[in-house]
Amino acid sequence: MSTDSSSALPSQPRREREIASWHEEFDVIVVGLGVAGGCAGVEANRAGARTLVLERASRGGGATAESEGTIYFGGGTRVQKAAGFEDSLENMLAHMTEAAGPTADPEKVKLYCEGSLAHFDFFESCGVEFKDTFYDEKVIFPPTDDCLIYSGNELAYPFSESAKPVPRGHKPKREGSAGTYIIESLIETLTKEGATIQNDAGVETLIQDDAGRVVGVVATVDDEERAYRAQGGVILTTGGFIFNKEMVARYAPDLAKCNFPIGNPKGCDGSGIRMGMGAGGAAVNMSEGLMTTPFFPPPTHIKGLLVNAQGNRFINEDCYHGRVTGAIMSKADGQAYLIVDDALYDEASQFVPYKIAGMGETVAELESELGIAPGHLVHTVESYNASAEKNEDPTHHKASKWVSPLNSPPFAALDLSVDKSVWAAFTLGGLDTKASGEVLTVDNQVIPGLYAAGRASAGLTRSGSHYASGMSIGGGSFFGRLAARSAAANKDS
Amino acid sequence: MSTDSSSALPSQPRREREIASWHEEFDVIVVGLGVAGGCAGVEANRAGARTLVLERASRGGGATAESEGTIYFGGGTRVQKAAGFEDSLENMLAHMTEAAGPTADPEKVKLYCEGSLAHFDFFESCGVEFKDTFYDEKVIFPPTDDCLIYSGNELAYPFSESAKPVPRGHKPKREGSAGTYIIESLIETLTKEGATIQNDAGVETLIQDDAGRVVGVVATVDDEERAYRAQGGVILTTGGFIFNKEMVARYAPDLAKCNFPIGNPKGCDGSGIRMGMGAGGAAVNMSEGLMTTPFFPPPTHIKGLLVNAQGNRFINEDCYHGRVTGAIMSKADGQAYLIVDDALYDEASQFVPYKIAGMGETVAELESELGIAPGHLVHTVESYNASAEKNEDPTHHKASKWVSPLNSPPFAALDLSVDKSVWAAFTLGGLDTKASGEVLTVDNQVIPGLYAAGRASAGLTRSGSHYASGMSIGGGSFFGRLAARSAAANKDS
Numbered sequence: 014m015s016t017d018s019s020s021a022l023p024s025q026p027r028r029e030r031e032i033a034s035w036h037e038e039f040d041v042i043v044v045g046l047g048v049a050g051g052c053a054g055v056e057a058n059r060a061g062a063r064t065l066v067l068e069r070a071s072r073g074g075g076a077t078a079e080s081e082g083t084i085y086f087g088g089g090t091r092v093q094k095a096a097g098f099e100d101s102l103e104n105m106l107a108h109m110t111e112a113a114g115p116t117a118d119p120e121k122v123k124l125y126c127e128g129s130l131a132h133f134d135f136f137e138s139c140g141v142e143f144k145d146t147f148y149d150e151k152v153i154f155p156p157t158d159d160c161l162i163y164s165g166n167e168l169a170y171p172f173s174e175s176a177k178p179v180p181r182g183h184k185p186k187r188e189g190s191a192g193t194y195i196i197e198s199l200i201e202t203l204t205k206e207g208a209t210i211q212n213d214a215g216v217e218t219l220i221q222d223d224a225g226r227v228v229g230v231v232a233t234v235d236d237e238e239r240a241y242r243a244q245g246g247v248i249l250t251t252g253g254f255i256f257n258k259e260m261v262a263r264y265a266p267d268l269a270k271c272n273f274p275i276g277n278p279k280g281c282d283g284s285g286i287r288m289g290m291g292a293g294g295a296a297v298n299m300s301e302g303l304m305t306t307p308f309f310p311p312p313t314h315i316k317g318l319l320v321n322a323q324g325n326r327f328i329n330e331d332c333y334h335g336r337v338t339g340a341i342m343s344k345a346d347g348q349a350y351l352i353v354d355d356a357l358y359d360e361a362s363q364f365v366p367y368k369i370a371g372m373g374e375t376v377a378e379l380e381s382e383l384g385i386a387p388g389h390l391v392h393t394v395e396s397y398n399a400s401a402e403k404n405e406d407p408t409h410h411k412a413s414k415w416v417s418p419l420n421s422p423p424f425a426a427l428d429l430s431v432d433k434s435v436w437a438a439f440t441l442g443g444l445d446t447k448a449s450g451e452v453l454t455v456d457n458q459v460i461p462g463l464y465a466a467g468r469a470s471a472g473l474t475r476s477g478s479h480y481a482s483g484m485s486i487g488g489g490s491f492f493g494r495l496a497a498r499s500a501a502a503n504k505d506s
Numbered sequence: 507m508s509t510d511s512s513s514a515l516p517s518q519p520r521r522e523r524e525i526a527s528w529h530e531e532f533d534v535i536v537v538g539l540g541v542a543g544g545c546a547g548v549e550a551n552r553a554g555a556r557t558l559v560l561e562r563a564s565r566g567g568g569a570t571a572e573s574e575g576t577i578y579f580g581g582g583t584r585v586q587k588a589a590g591f592e593d594s595l596e597n598m599l600a601h602m603t604e605a606a607g608p609t610a611d612p613e614k615v616k617l618y619c620e621g622s623l624a625h626f627d628f629f630e631s632c633g634v635e636f637k638d639t640f641y642d643e644k645v646i647f648p649p650t651d652d653c654l655i656y657s658g659n660e661l662a663y664p665f666s667e668s669a670k671p672v673p674r675g676h677k678p679k680r681e682g683s684a685g686t687y688i689i690e691s692l693i694e695t696l697t698k699e700g701a702t703i704q705n706d707a708g709v710e711t712l713i714q715d716d717a718g719r720v721v722g723v724v725a726t727v728d729d730e731e732r733a734y735r736a737q738g739g740v741i742l743t744t745g746g747f748i749f750n751k752e753m754v755a756r757y758a759p760d761l762a763k764c765n766f767p768i769g770n771p772k773g774c775d776g777s778g779i780r781m782g783m784g785a786g787g788a789a790v791n792m793s794e795g796l797m798t799t800p801f802f803p804p805p806t807h808i809k810g811l812l813v814n815a816q817g818n819r820f821i822n823e824d825c826y827h828g829r830v831t832g833a834i835m836s837k838a839d840g841q842a843y844l845i846v847d848d849a850l851y852d853e854a855s856q857f858v859p860y861k862i863a864g865m866g867e868t869v870a871e872l873e874s875e876l877g878i879a880p881g882h883l884v885h886t887v888e889s890y891n892a893s894a895e896k897n898e899d900p901t902h903h904k905a906s907k908w909v910s911p912l913n914s915p916p917f918a919a920l921d922l923s924v925d926k927s928v929w930a931a932f933t934l935g936g937l938d939t940k941a942s943g944e945v946l947t948v949d950n951q952v953i954p955g956l957y958a959a960g961r962a963s964a965g966l967t968r969s970g971s972h973y974a975s976g977m978s979i980g981g982g983s984f985f986g987r988l989a990a991r992s993a994a995a996n997k998d999s
Contacts, residue, residue: 407879
């Protein structure tokens, strides 16, 4: 956990008139070099703006560098077509509308889908390559350099009812994780195309004029404060706040229960959200996040039965792992077992090594060991098995591919409970922005000169229970570019 | 629905220097004459402050006048003792800590418990009488003039484990509803003791000086604007926002699904919350509320089984009705049936006339009619009945008093789903305040001169799933008084 940002409270801006001298002037200043900042920097620079990207660490990276690098593209990308999948704008929009969650901004969702093919091209223009292949396994990401996967809920009920399922998770052409590759490609592009990158530059303070316009930032470089002026605007792409304990405690009590923060420990401390709030920006959707205990791979575990403390199922196990985990929190009070039989249990392939909460030669024995009231787990398994013989799951609609009877003793219960296993989490709340990236006040007024994108903003996707892998990098990079265009266009205003 | 407040956005204050002339000056100005405002007015006036209470309607009332008037007192009130119940500060604090919900302010909870006996005396000093009797039925409120009931989750699992259950809902001595009686008593007290009440005075605008201090309000009386100056402070007791559709849509999506707003249609439109936000106040807990579909009385219905769309139980049916309803929303996606048999069903005594979603001579028949996958509801009822023979509910811990087998055909399913029945709701979010009533900004700074209490603030109780009847009137009146003392003391600052 980062401790250098010990507060959950807004960071107050400095007044322009207090700035004795400016270190340097740019048109657009981007704070934070993750995927949102990197793409914003490239886009601003290409739009003809003198562009500075400030990065707190000694090299860019952000949460993206810690990730596998999946990007959510659709509507008929080159890779989708090559792999034999037919997607369309309408089909992508139908799924994304659901996937963005109930509190999403429909304008952002629509723009994202409409711009998806061009956004794919943008990444290629930055040297990010994608192989024209589909990886046909239920994985968190391909261990190979293959590209396309089903990275979300496309195939799972009820999402499968509202749009034709196609895969949209695109991992760049690198073995295993490709997050660093994305960032390095962006750094190379920024450098080659003439944008300025200043590493080791911590930014905790915005500079605002008396009319409320954000006109620059204070960065600490080599223990010295530098005031940078921004003619067009400042774009905050500083990430979420999962590594700021005080903010998580204050805003996102469910996420506070998760023991494994996802992101960049040196980055995701909410600094940009706090600066934006200090300048009058509203923070919204702050209680939401993605929570996950990734119980697959092995894919065989999807054939198991997820039950609550009463021995009842409560979600189709073939959903996106984040959706399943969200359901454990909201519907099962954070306590759940994955029931597997000997045929399904695959200890060696587990992504997370779960504790075995109980075992039995019969389900009745297992039930008794778990302290579940007699007959309940037995009924759950028996009734599931009876339908599974017909390849059906009439109660929870798990896709038939994952439906088969559990009948190879011994039976075991893996403990997926929030206080007993690895629960990873990151935040999905942040500054309220227009699709243009402009930061809004609590009364929907634009703060002139201030933009935000990526996890520093409440962006494309607002709910962990609807999310898919690739939507953070996808949304952050896309709306980072839109913010950059807005800020670049603003430089002559 | 009120339409004169068509916006969800903050109401901007007017600057003191724009006020050409003041209509009148007071020490403390209270905006809204419900229970919080009435008690604040009495308390401020008794503290020696020149006190004005402004009420939008032609007479005070607020949500309290629309309610049955239960007040949550404990720690050993005269009524509790007379009825043979032994309570203590520690016991009340143990329960209240849980009942206030996970996001509650522990300082407010502690003060409320410590001050409960004196608060009871305060109501008596305002002429509100309580009969020394206990009404021993599971009701929403006594239809008689009896006083004491179990108004919350005290007897229900898991609350029953953490504190000794005692009743704390105190209804004043009136047949049936007593909300108007409380308000009329406060109006009489205010008048008798020399406070000024101005009815038909709509307040939509605060007056703030250039340093940010709230120094008065603009009230519209007889179509004329009047600027009232407040030497000590302005106390917003304007109620929640359930009647402001835009605010509910923006802040509380679950509550937006409920079709029956609870409160005062002319009052609970969030006007005070919006004024406070306009002056820089933070609004917190805005997504929370109490939701309820009151499926008892008749009390026999508590012996029924509440099941989700898969035929599984998910909550002990003897909880407070609001807790049960909250569980229907969060754990059952808003869809639930109450399964009753012929012995339990009591159509005539129903508080809400539920539609019958299915009927059958056997549970299997009922299950099939409801479209539940074969065997699931049958198992739920059979396993419940088997334990119920022993008066036990091992899966959901319903108290034994309510546990008996369902075995008198025909069986029926009452539809309690959010889109099929009456779901009432009110809001539990509002301005962030200290226990003193001082309104806080997003960075925890006090806004000088501005106070809030009642549903205009995020008060004592923050969660519908933990709530008890009497906590809104209890908390609103209690913290209204604390705010009044703060504002009265502030008049010489």
